[in-house]
Amino acid sequence: xRKLFAIxxxxxxxxxxxxxxxxxxxxxTDAPAxxxTDAPAxTAVRENVLxxxxxxxxxxxxxxxxxxxxxxxxxxxxxxxxxxxNDKLETVPGAAESWAYNADATQLTFTLRSGLLYSDGSPxxxxxxxxxxxxxxxxxxxxxxxxxxxxxxxxxxxxxxxSPTCAAVAAAQTxxxxxxxxxxxxxxxxxxAEATTAAxxxxxxxxxxxxxxxxxxxxxxVKATHADGADxxxxxxxxxxxxxxxxxxxxxSLSKPAPYFHTIMGIWVAFPAxxxxxxxxxxIWWTSPVYQVGNxxxxxxxxxxxxxxxxxxxxxxWGDKPxxxxxxxxxxxxxxxxxxxxxxxxxIIASAAEDLPTIQADPNLSAQHMQYAGACTTLIKFGLAAxxxxxxxxxxxxxxxxxxxxxxxxxxxxxxxxxxxVDGGLSAATWTWIPxxxxxxxxxxxxxxxxxxxxAALAASSYGGPDALNALGLKLTxxxxxxxxxxxxxxxxxxxxxxxxxxxxxxxxxxxxTAITKDPATFPLFARQGWCADYPDQQNWLSVYWRSDTTxxxxxxxxxxxMDALLAxxxxxxxxxxxxxxxxxxQQLLLADIPxxxxxxxxxxxxxxxxxxxxxxxxxxxxxPGSFSVATITIDTMMP
Amino acid sequence: MATxxxxxxxxxxxxxxxxxxxxxxxxxSAPGGPWDTDSDRRQVDASTRKSLDAYYGLDxxxxxxxxAYVFGDINSVTKKFSCGMICGNLGPSYRQRGRTVQxxxxxxxxxxxxxxxxxxxxxxxxxxxxxxxxVLGIPIGVVAALKQNTLWDYIGLFIATSGISVPxxxxxxxxxxxxxxxxxxxxxxxxxxxxxxxxxxxATVLGFGxxxxxxxxxxxxxxxxxxxxxxxxxxxxxxxxxIVIIKHMLKNALIPVVTILGPALAGLVTGSFIIETMFxxxxxxxxxxxxxxxxxxxxxxGTTMVYALLxxxxxxxxxxxxxxxxxRIRFEE
Numbered sequence: 001x002r003k004l005f006a007i008x009x010x011x012x013x014x015x016x017x018x019x020x021x022x023x024x025x026x027x028x029t030d031a032p033a034x035x036x037t038d039a040p041a042x043t044a045v046r047e048n049v050l051x052x053x054x055x056x057x058x059x060x061x062x063x064x065x066x067x068x069x070x071x072x073x074x075x076x077x078x079x080x081x082x083x084x085x086n087d088k089l090e091t092v093p094g095a096a097e098s099w100a101y102n103a104d105a106t107q108l109t110f111t112l113r114s115g116l117l118y119s120d121g122s123p124x125x126x127x128x129x130x131x132x133x134x135x136x137x138x139x140x141x142x143x144x145x146x147x148x149x150x151x152x153x154x155x156x157x158x159x160x161x162x163s164p165t166c167a168a169v170a171a172a173q174t175x176x177x178x179x180x181x182x183x184x185x186x187x188x189x190x191x192x193a194e195a196t197t198a199a200x201x202x203x204x205x206x207x208x209x210x211x212x213x214x215x216x217x218x219x220x221x222v223k224a225t226h227a228d229g230a231d232x233x234x235x236x237x238x239x240x241x242x243x244x245x246x247x248x249x250x251x252x253s254l255s256k257p258a259p260y261f262h263t264i265m266g267i268w269v270a271f272p273a274x275x276x277x278x279x280x281x282x283x284i285w286w287t288s289p290v291y292q293v294g295n296x297x298x299x300x301x302x303x304x305x306x307x308x309x310x311x312x313x314x315x316x317x318w319g320d321k322p323x324x325x326x327x328x329x330x331x332x333x334x335x336x337x338x339x340x341x342x343x344x345x346x347x348i349i350a351s352a353a354e355d356l357p358t359i360q361a362d363p364n365l366s367a368q369h370m371q372y373a374g375a376c377t378t379l380i381k382f383g384l385a386a387x388x389x390x391x392x393x394x395x396x397x398x399x400x401x402x403x404x405x406x407x408x409x410x411x412x413x414x415x416x417x418x419x420x421x422v423d424g425g426l427s428a429a430t431w432t433w434i435p436x437x438x439x440x441x442x443x444x445x446x447x448x449x450x451x452x453x454x455x456a457a458l459a460a461s462s463y464g465g466p467d468a469l470n471a472l473g474l475k476l477t478x479x480x481x482x483x484x485x486x487x488x489x490x491x492x493x494x495x496x497x498x499x500x501x502x503x504x505x506x507x508x509x510x511x512x513x514t515a516i517t518k519d520p521a522t523f524p525l526f527a528r529q530g531w532c533a534d535y536p537d538q539q540n541w542l543s544v545y546w547r548s549d550t551t552x553x554x555x556x557x558x559x560x561x562x563m564d565a566l567l568a569x570x571x572x573x574x575x576x577x578x579x580x581x582x583x584x585x586x587q588q589l590l591l592a593d594i595p596x597x598x599x600x601x602x603x604x605x606x607x608x609x610x611x612x613x614x615x616x617x618x619x620x621x622x623x624x625p626g627s628f629s630v631a632t633i634t635i636d637t638m639m640p
Numbered sequence: 641m642a643t644x645x646x647x648x649x650x651x652x653x654x655x656x657x658x659x660x661x662x663x664x665x666x667x668x669s670a671p672g673g674p675w676d677t678d679s680d681r682r683q684v685d686a687s688t689r690k691s692l693d694a695y696y697g698l699d700x701x702x703x704x705x706x707x708a709y710v711f712g713d714i715n716s717v718t719k720k721f722s723c724g725m726i727c728g729n730l731g732p733s734y735r736q737r738g739r740t741v742q743x744x745x746x747x748x749x750x751x752x753x754x755x756x757x758x759x760x761x762x763x764x765x766x767x768x769x770x771x772x773x774x775v776l777g778i779p780i781g782v783v784a785a786l787k788q789n790t791l792w793d794y795i796g797l798f799i800a801t802s803g804i805s806v807p808x809x810x811x812x813x814x815x816x817x818x819x820x821x822x823x824x825x826x827x828x829x830x831x832x833x834x835x836x837x838x839x840x841x842x843a844t845v846l847g848f849g850x851x852x853x854x855x856x857x858x859x860x861x862x863x864x865x866x867x868x869x870x871x872x873x874x875x876x877x878x879x880x881x882x883i884v885i886i887k888h889m890l891k892n893a894l895i896p897v898v899t900i901l902g903p904a905l906a907g908l909v910t911g912s913f914i915i916e917t918m919f920x921x922x923x924x925x926x927x928x929x930x931x932x933x934x935x936x937x938x939x940x941x942g943t944t945m946v947y948a949l950l951x952x953x954x955x956x957x958x959x960x961x962x963x964x965x966x967x968r969i970r971f972e973e
Contacts, residue, residue, distance in 0.1 A: 051829075059735040059934075067677070139691045144677065147685040160687040283738030288750070305749065306758075306922035307833070329829060331920045335813050339821050340828040376680060511935070515671035517679050530680045544682075551683050 044637035049325045050612060052348045052624050053337045057306045057330040062286040063271035064136040067144040072268050073623035077311050077326065077630070078119070078294035079271035082110050082129060082250070083262050085628055087616045089438060089536035091263045095124065095272070095295060095318075096250070099265075105257035105574050110265070111227065112248040117316040118274070119299045126224035126250040127232050127241045128272040133222045133252075135278075136269045145269050148534065151258040153221030163216055166208035176203045221253025240275070257572035259579065260537045267535050271296075297322050297630050306330055320631035338607075347612050347635075348624050351605040353426050359607065368610060373437045373619045374602030377430060378530035380413060380491070381596040382406055383523045385557020391473040398525065398557075399469055404461035406594040410447055412454035412498040413491075413597035422490050427600040433541060433587055435601040437619035440538035440583050445591050447598055451498035458499055466500035474503045477524035479510030487528070520555050527556075528599075536620060538583035543567045546590055556595065563589040611639040641963070648956050652949070657710065659948040660725065660941060664706050667940050673698070674734035674935045696734060696938075709941060725945060731938030735931070741942035745924050759946070761833070762916075762923035766909030768839060769847030770901070777851040778897065781858025782890060788863065796855060803852020812845045812918040830920065842919040846912055850904045854897055861893035868892075895966055902958035906950040 058071040063079060066072060084094035093099075096110040116124040135141050136148075137155045150156045157163040164170060179199040183192040208216070224232050224247050232247035234240060241247055254261060264270075277291035285291040289300040297319065298311035309328040313321045331337045334352035341349045342365075351359055351369065359365040382400035389395050399405045415429035428436075431445035459465050478488045485507060492503045506524075508516075516522040517529065531545050531552070545552050547567050548559040563586050570582035591598070606625050608615060613634045615626035626633050675684040675692055684692075693699040694716050697708055704713065709731060712724040723729055730741035748756035755764060784796030819841065820828040830838045865871060866889060874888045875881075916926040924943065931939035962969045 056930075060737045062737065065737050067682070139687065142688050142691040142695065144675070144684050144688065145682060146688050148682065156687070159685075159691075284743075286738070304922075306926070307830070307920065329920070331829070332917045332926075333920075336816060336828060336918055336920070339813075339816055343821050343824075343828055345827060345829040378680070509670070511670060511672040511676075511933070514676060514679055518676065518683075527679075532680050534682055 045640050046611065046635070046637050047325075048323070048635050048637050049327050050348070050633065050635060051327045051329065051346050053331050053340070053346050053350070054328045054623065055330065055332055055337075055350070060286060061292070062143075063132065063268050063273050064141050064146075065143045065286075066268060069623050073627060074300070074309065074328070075268045075271055076296065076627065077298040078292055078296040078300050078314070079268070079273070080294070080296045080317075081266045081268070081270045082112075083266035085266060085536060085618065085620060087618055087629055089618050089620060091266055091536070094266060095129070096265075099262045101259060101262075101574065105259040105572065106254045108252040108254065108258075108261050108265075110250040110252075110262075112250070113318055114248065116295065116318060118293050118295055119314045119316050120293045121316060122274075122293075123243055123245060124272060124295050125232070125242065125244055125247040127244065127247050128274070129250050129270060130222050130224040131275050132272045133270055134217075134220060135273075135275075137220060137222075138217075143269065145534075148264060148267070148269055151254045151256060151261055151264075153253040153255045154216055154219050155221070155255075158213070158216050158220055161213050161216075162206075162208055163212070166206070166212045169203070169206040169208065172199070172203040172206035175199050221251075221255070223251045223253075225249045225251060242275075257574070259572070259574050259576075260539045263535045263537045298326060301325075322630045322633065324633070324635045326630075341607055341609075344609070347609045349607050350624075351607050353424050356424055356426070356605070365607065368607050370604075370606045370608050370615070370617070370625055372604050372617045372621075372625065373428065373435060374532075374604045375435065375438070375619045375622050376530050376532040376602040377433055377435050378427075378528060378599050378602070379596035380409070380599055381527045381529050381556055382409065383525045383527065383556065384595070385520045386523045387521075388472070388475075388525060390471070396472055399461075399463060399472065399474075400525070402461045402463065403594065404457045405463060405469075408454045408458035408461065408499060409495070410454075410594045410597040411450045411457060412495060413599065414449050414451075414494055414498075415599055416449065417494070418490070419600055422487050423600065426603055426605060428603055429599075430601045431591075431598050433546075433590060433598070434538065435619060438533060438536050438538075438541065440541060440580065440587065442584055442587055444588075445598070446588075447591055447594070455499055458501075466502075470502045474501065474525055475506040476503045476526045477506040477508060477513065477516070478528065479513035480507035481510060484510075491526070518555060520557055523555055523557065530599075532602075532622070533620065538580070538587075539571055542583055542586055542590070543571050546595075558595045560589065560593050560595075563593070611636040641960075645956075645960070648959070652952050655952055656945060656948055660710055660945060661706065663941055663944045664709070667935075667937060668702060668705075670935070672935050674937065676935065692734075696732065709938065725941075730942030730945065733931075733936055733939050735934045735936045735939070741939050744927060744939070745942065745946065758922060758924040758927060761921065762925060763909045765839065765843055765846060765915075765921065765923060766905065766907075768843040769908045770850065770905050772843055772847040773851035773854050773904070774901070777854030778858050778894070780851075780855040781897075782862055782885070782893075784855065784859045785862030785866065785893075786885070793859075796859065800852040800855040800859070803848045804856070806848075808845050808849065808912070809914045809918060811848060812841070812915065815841050815845060816918070833922070842915050842921055845918075846908060846915045850908065853900065853904075857897050857900060858893060861896050862889060865889045865893045891965060895962065898958055898961055898965060902954035903951060906947065906954040909950065 054070050054073055056070050058066070058068065058074060060066055061071055061074045063075050066075060080094045082094055082096040083091045083099070086092045095112055095116055097113045099108060099110045101108055110126070112126055118124050133149060133152070136143055136146055137152065137158055139159050139161055146159055162169065164173060176196070176199040179192070179196040183189065183196040186192055226232065226246045227249050232241035233244045235243055252261065272295060274293055277293060278285050281288060281291040289303045292300045295317070297314055297317045299314045300309065301312045302310040307330065311326040315321070329346065331340065334350070334355065337346065337349045338352070338355050340346045359369050383398050384400055387395045387397065415431065419425065419427045419429050431447045432442055434440040434442065463469050476488050476492055478484045488505055492505060495501050495503055516524060517527050531541065534540050544550060546558065546563065547553060548561070548564050553559070566582055566586040566589065570579050570586060573579035573582055604622060604625065608625060613636055614632040616629040616632050617625045618628050621627045675689050677683060697705055697713060697716065699716070700708065707713070708724060710725050712722055712727065714721050728742065733739050733741055733744055736744060745759045746754070746757050748754055748760065754760050780796045780799060784793045787793050816828055819825045826837060826841065871884060871888055874884045913925045913929040915921060916923045927939065928943040931943065
């Protein structure tokens, strides 16, 4: 028994030793521990630190490779673009003090603030932004948001490493044009048709030489200059122009008029990460705060992957500096985060749907609950292009090709009921596309919840009522999860109640669902999908999503040539008022055409401790409230 | 024994190859890919997708992708040969751009030891959880068997049944609420995983199920052994009860327990998604599940192979341990 006891004791001691393994090493060694910005008064009851639960730890924290909210939430703390957004989501000067378009909006010139510095005290000039923007376009970077700067001259060609001007491509194009012309002249000639196919294959296989690609890269429309247009001066020692203080002008040449492009220059893809740090750090440079030297309001001081990140105010930031340190935590489980918040260990957490009843029932928590409009609109999109299969095995075209059917299903969608019954108050009903708070929001809509009108529209359709539709065996396909099942059951039950239409539930694996919605041939009859803004401009909501040549419209099979023409006009219109009017008209055309049942806007729900003051929110703050106005926030360190 | 050991070690290769092939087929049969983003946000454009596919070798036929992963291939962008899994290269992560799977799993942050790597954290937690399971599970099982149908037995059975039937996420949140929110004995938010106190709760929750299973198995084995003739003989020849229990009963009763402890060890040290999520633990279990959702193919393959290797080694260890606890077992030469 003594031996057994000894073994068991050994196991216990070994366990403790294992837990403490490496205990002598510091928890994080990337940078020295931050000093509190404001020395707490003697009676302070808490540290001057804003502790935020961000949830998932980012996959990649690289301005030109990141794309997710939690990744951008890091980047925008320690970097800043040429422009930024204010609390009304207007584009305002960031690192650039001003910008101007030429007469036809094909050239955009930024003038940087004088004396800009990185957090390490090194100068920040226009050449840094030139590098950042070019790095975003560079095919070697292959960032997921690379295409967002495609308006820049030769950017798509460089990314694709393909241009019609390349010799082989031009020759293949000429050959294809000739073959096609011949084939078109003699449509019954199979030999000519085969030759055209071969020429098309040759054209798609044609490539540019390395020299031609280098020439395309060199001709990309991004150039830093002096104010008088002179080239920035390269330092003979460093081999770059990053210390040329007069290099304060950035000229972007655009392939088409793009009067919204200054707004795009405010998002993370144009953040000026330092070239030498990226080179020194190698492929994993972004993992270390040592290399993440930026120009934003904070400095990334400590990074402990999956545990915490600590950010301290950047003394070299040009604007208002935050008065506190900021700490990110990465707690994925919302129940644990909620307990930690109630325990006073976190200052800001997202409130989960399951916690809302508890929050609303508790007077303290409900007073700390912050709710504001979000940046997403979700719809019940109607499949228009795919073929569907009836129970008897026959295939049929989408019934939603009939506008009256679309009208019936849109009018019978009880958006208010959805937000209450299904979303439990986590969303807000909408009958329009652009959400509140964004430029272009227009509450006027020809659509509303009217089941009787919906029934009448169905009766007036080519189907004459629900029976003919029921014979088709309509299915509601969705990514299976308990939550989605509940949502789908609600939709099916309501359409049965209001229209008398039978819709079968078709649950499939969530990733499979996403995959089938990306192929026009398999796009389901109903798809609950939407859009979250990249940047606050109508172009991002309408032209990027609904124009017939966009990925999203093509997947659904949606074409509206009248709206396309309006959007094409609006996208190049220089007069802001006219431009806004054109987008407003386009949005009304979209609503009138009913490509979807308009559903709901996201709402942001957070719990904020009472000692956190001065939070100003925008709908784009989907990472945490106040993330666009960090300088207005203060921590009351005296409040118990 | 040496021959047996070497033979078993060689058998690891076909086992791992089969596991990698099956994993690859299942993984690639699932729709979607690493560049497929949510449908409510900007999609990765065709040119970028093509560049990424070329860089990661996803533009090659599937069979070649598999052989490239296992044996190696020439990268179509860098034009350099990169040896595959057989050289210990688990490939580049598709989502954590620039990082390799082995660095994600086995490399600690700068200036920190291996124990601060994701695998190191999971390994430590798993070993502590297993120690907890053994230290409590075996005595509970022994006492319950020796005191069959008494209050001690019922308490032991209650603990064992609770451990098996209560899901770990329920137990975790209960402990967090009791010890974090009510008693304030520990912080819910862990500042420093180098402090022993923070390991107690996750290790307890992780090891609770194994402890319960161990206790039940020990109890039933002990009850079976207690009725054997050799136990009666031992008692009749006047041996002390302590000797009878430890040398004649426990040693034989532990054989089935040891059988389950091998795979249990592999399961515990490779991390638990739920425990790591609940306690924001920086281990490898969370990375594994996240990789599946993101279709991070090399991360899925790499983590599965690590898991497979651990299970195979744990089973081999169990087979080797048998000979020490049961003299009737001999290795075939």
